[in-house]
Amino acid sequence: MQKSVSIKDLSLSFGAVNVLENLNLDIGDGEFLVLLGSSGCGKSTLLNCIAGLLEPTGGQIFIKNKNVTWEEPKDRGIGMVFQSYALYPQMTVEKNLSFGLQVAKMPRPEIEKRIARAAEILQIGPLLKRKPSELSGGQRQRVAIGRALVRDVDVFLFDEPLSNLDAKLRSELRVEIKRLHQSLKNTMIYVTHDQIEALTLADRIAIMKSGVIQQLADPNTIYNEPRNMFVAGFIGSPSMNFLRGEIAERGGKPVFLVNGVDFSLDGYKAAERLQPGRKVVLGVRPEHVKVNEEAAGAETHQATVDIEEPMGADNLLWLKHAGHTMSVRVGGARRFAPGTAVTLSFDMGLASLFDAGTEERI
Template identity: 65%
Template sequence: MHSVSVKNVSLNFGAASVLKNMNLDVEEGEFIVLLGPSGCGKSTLLNCLAGLLELSEGQIFIKGKNVTWVEPSERGIGMVFQSYALYPQMTVRGNLSFGLKIAGLPKDEVDRRVARAAEILQIGPLLDRKPGALSGGQRQRVAIGRALVRDVDVFLFDEPLSNLDAKLRSELRVEIKRLHTRLNNTMVYVTHDQIEALTLADRIAVMKGGVIQQLADPQTIYNKPSNLFVAGFIGSPSMNFLSGKTIEGGRAFQFGDTRIDLAGYDGGAVLERDQAILGVRPEHISVSHEAPSGPSIPAVVEIDENLGADSLVWLMCGTKEICVRVPVEGRLPAGTQVHLALDIHKASLFDAKTEQRI
């Protein structure tokens, strides 16, 4: 039985189609991240799961129960919002317990749940303060607590860390991961931040234009993006795309005048295609002063950015700009003539017409 199941869901706002025949199955205890640029429909899908938006078509199941027309509070979900959405006139305790009291839970049960949430999230000392007196990180903890006290199987997060500064964001990211390990609930998490997606997710659903482009574990998403959009969206700096064609029955890739041997490519049948794109991540390119024995591309160093742990070198290869991630010791002055060797085993080849990975 799937924890959350989305079947053929479509959503239209007037003529605009926001979700297009969406299917998604989330396993029990799975952490799934909906990732995509703004306007891709990820938050819309989450609101549909929560029951805050009515579907145009399709059905939604939570724990095997059809909840398509069930009120949000009856679906067995807890939700955390980007703006925290705390009730400002109530204390933290009030925020956590208000829903439970309305649901008619006995007082000792309410107290027990609030105490447990406060213990898990370490917000015990804040219980009698109002949200206005809390920092952003503390507020978001309280917001998570409000979902926690509901004692539900599925947590929905709507960009919960977007309003926090970088340091707090990484702290709370770890905290959410820890929470998931401890509670082992199903979590559906919406973000546009790929670092959050890659670090938190068991599986990532990359979305664009109301369609899931790829649904896979972070490693696969990163190493074997299913199409050009996913390849370009994931990774910072983004993947280098070399436009060219495949030759010799698919044994090699021609980029300008350079022949790149495709031996060891980890994918489907390459065949001969007159329009193809070779995608290589910055860390899968090595730089050398001497021409190496294997396939290599000549290039000129333009800018060298030191990031501390490693450095990003921007090179010009003819008119094409290429970014390479190199160890700090290998820093290069601008204007140096170098040779680039590609790790074909980790590269991705795309058909330029269909934009799909080969």
């Protein structure tokens, strides 16, 4: 894959605080990369470094194979969309779109052509003469995207663009951004703390924590094969159940032992690497546990329903099992009163095992 943005050994520190340390990242041409993490993990900082708004203390940034580490933001071939929209309040939508082009001394006809094109793509034609204060949140963000669009750049940078919108608008604009990416085929780097946005939009997700990329993979891999407990716990809502126990041996096969209860590890991909006695954490997603009549296979477990949370499409059960509380997702039509005894079975092919010490996936 042709590289569009390439980051080599990037470091950034504010005084004694290292925000980024020796970060390496390659982003392919036309790829939609999402930087995901909780606040303070350095994802916005990384984006600002790529944009040229923050100066790194070490390392290099390449855009289209050109070293832009010391370049001004305008010379990097990037457009950026901000969380607060950052539209110039005293200018009309049209002026907002044309400001950057005017600064670059582009001829008038070309400016008009580009604005017309952006207005058509984003359907903001009727708004061109209005001031930002007269627009709704969704319209403002559309204009902000338009401002990046008219600059005809190689790389789009999004800094939590949907976080200021209400839930309904957010999901609408999410679809629009995805459509935009499919039609423009530009490289897009998108910062968010919202895992749904990350999973739905991304070609690849980079999950960050304390300035370090924890895992860089496609959404499917991130969801099903998280590399460590942080990634596993961060992605998925409600989050993955973690059972702390150890490996034991039953009849020549490794099993997972917690509070005296055995879990067969048949079907787990790396079962041969499990030495008996090793302290491990078993991670099971709520939707990968089968209940009652769906429970099947060689091994079943008994549990009691503690709390039931109906969510419409599905129903979340909090169960007491082997001294743990675990969440299980069942269909919305299946209801369980608190105190009901249920039978469970686990699909080990979809579960994850982590080393209890390093928290890395086994």
